[in-house]
Structure formats: C-alpha cells, structure tokens
Amino acid sequence: MRNRVTRALHERVLPFIRAVAAACFSVAAAPLAAHPHVWITYASVARMDGSALSAVQERWTFSQGFPVSIVGDLTGMPNSGPLSPKYTRIFRQQAFDSLKGTGYFTHVFVDGKAAHFGEVRDFAVSIEGGRIVYTFVLPLADKVDLKRAQVQLGIWDETFFVDFQALSKSGAPIVFDATAEKTCTAQAFEDKVHAIFGGAIFPLSTRLSC
Template identity: 45%
Template sequence: MSFSRFISLLGRLAPLVGCVACSEVSAHPHVWIKYTARVEMQGTSISAIAETWRFSEGFPVQLAGIDSLPDNGTVDAKQTALFKKQAFSSLAGLQYFNHLFVDGEPQPFRDPTDFRVSVDHGKIVYTFTLKLAKPVQVTKHQVALGIWDDSYFVDYETEPAQTAVSIGGHAAAACTMKSFADRDHPIFGGFVIPQATAISC
C-alpha cells in the first residue's frame, strides 16, 4: 500500500479514496505504529505530550517530491516539510489520535511543534510535541491519556522493552501512571477496547 493511499484511508480527510468506510477494508488494522509518549509536566500540571511514532516494517513511502530516503538517519528539512504537508498535518482534525481526558472531558491541543522524520533500519519514524491548549491540573482530577484511531485502521502498539507512556519535564515526585483498559471509550464500533494511561498526583 502506498503512503499516499494510506493517508487517504487513515485520516478520512483526503479526497482520493474512501475505502475506510468499507467494512471489508476497515475490519482490521492496515497500518501499525509502535509509539512512546512522554507527558511533560511542571509540578502537577501537564503542558504537552512528546511522542515518537515508529511505522511498521515494509511500510512504503510514495510522496510527491521524494525520490529516495536514507536507510538510516534524519530526513533533510525539505523532505521533512513534504512529509508534514502530505502525510501528517491532515491529522489535525483528529488531534493526531491523542485523547487526553480530564474528568471525562476531552482536552484540546495546539498545533504540533518540533516535527521530525527519520529512518531507522528502513522504518519511518516521526517525532513531535503536542502542547495542550492550556495546562491541565492533575491533582483532584481523573486524568487519562490514550493514543488510538477510532476507526481501528491504524493500530497503536507500545515499543518493545519500553514503557509506552512516561512522565517527563519537572513533575512532582508524587505523580504516577498506571495503564488500564479504557472501557469508557471503545473503538471500532465498540468491538475494541483501547489501552490508556491514568495519571495521578
């Protein structure tokens, strides 16, 4: 599957194809991303989520203007801009598949910053930071973070031998995290229960 076709299906935003709506196509994931997320905190407040997405092996890239990529290393600035324009910014309406809930209410994010693309042994890797529209106070609130695609076209998995979600920045020592099955937000029509992380301080 070409990268441009993936984006058309993935975001339900590009006008090229509409197969995501077809049950035969959307019946299971077609793109796999291993991710890590670092919750940036100041004391007991969350200010941003810093993420790494590592696409599955064999995931091809066919973007206009990109003829070749390195086997390993950082993609140059021109190619990074093409990735952002053609295969990343269209996910803004989906908040880049990030779901941060405070007492059950979804929290908005600003536009991503520090977007970078690299290749690690032939696999495409995105890194970026999503700042919250305003900092979230964790104390005395129920706070949970999940990264998933509601359509289940993209499957988000944790990086092997790593903690998928961690605390960064200058968090208070009392802040902790715990993974759980988020049964309040089932995806793919209720057939799949996504994993999320509860954050408490």
C-alpha cells in the same frame, strides 16, 4: 547504490501512505468490516510543569511498508538517519498535517471531557532500520493540574484503521518527563468507556495523577 536503496525503501513503504491517506479521508468506512491497515509502535512522554500536564511528546515508529512515493520526489532521501528540512516539510504537508482532524490520534480526557490541543510543534522524520519514525510534541491548549482533576491519556484510532501498540511491554505506555513531581504516577488500564472498532475493542489508556 542510492537508486537501489531508494527503490527498496519505496517498495517497503509504498502501501503505508496510501493507507494513511485512506484513513484520513475514508474514516466513515463500515467499522465491522474494517481491520488495521497501518501499524504504529509508539512511545509517549507526558511533559509536565510540576504536577501540571502541558504537552505530550510522541514518537511513532511505522511498520515496514510506509508508502513514501505519494509524498513527492524523494529520490535524494537518505536510507537512514534524520531527514533534511526539505523532506521533513514534504512529509508534514503530505502525510502528517491531515491528521490534525483526528487530534493526531491522541486522546486526553479531563474529568471525563476531551481536552483540546494547541498547534503541534517540533515535527521531525527519520529513517531507522528501514522504518519511518515521526517525532513531535502536541501541547494542550490549557495545562491541567493532575492534583485537581482526573486525567487520562491514550493513543488510538477510533476507526481501528491504524493499529497503535505501545513500545513498552510492561507498565504504563506513558512516562513522565524529568520536570514532573516525584509523586506523579501513571497507571495503564483498558478504557471501556471509549471502545473502538464498533465497540469490540477497549483501547489502552493511562491514568495520570500526582
């Protein structure tokens, strides 16, 4: 039974890690000939300290087709639930750490300038409904007070190789955690300043303010 489940999972997810690897190492491909090869539904939480943004908590759910086979021997991987530290470590080394150069596709702009991030933490992998799910926290190198700066947050791939879709179908794709001041608001908008796909697509971004 386990072999059948593992085989089925590999068949569904095999095309994906190859696509992620290609996205990481072939981002220079001609943008006008490109199209999404990887589809991710995301949900994000702005971690706050009052009115100060300190980190972004992210949850990525990959479409069926995530390729696990190139990350190593995963014959003992469960068909559902959280992965063990062993398999989480394999995923991180083979299919996550390489995304550091892209900023994990996370974009925070403070008064129009790109913010820097610290080291990612709390990375975890699970399988839910046959889909691979990543969760992690991406801290800002320096906290930013939303009362003193114009801040926007968005998640997108500049090459349009990976297609990110917000889980929320209404309202802003980013929500605040419980520590945020009650006056904080999140407003979704099309970011026409940071167009992607050769300038043809305006990514979804969110203005954060308090």
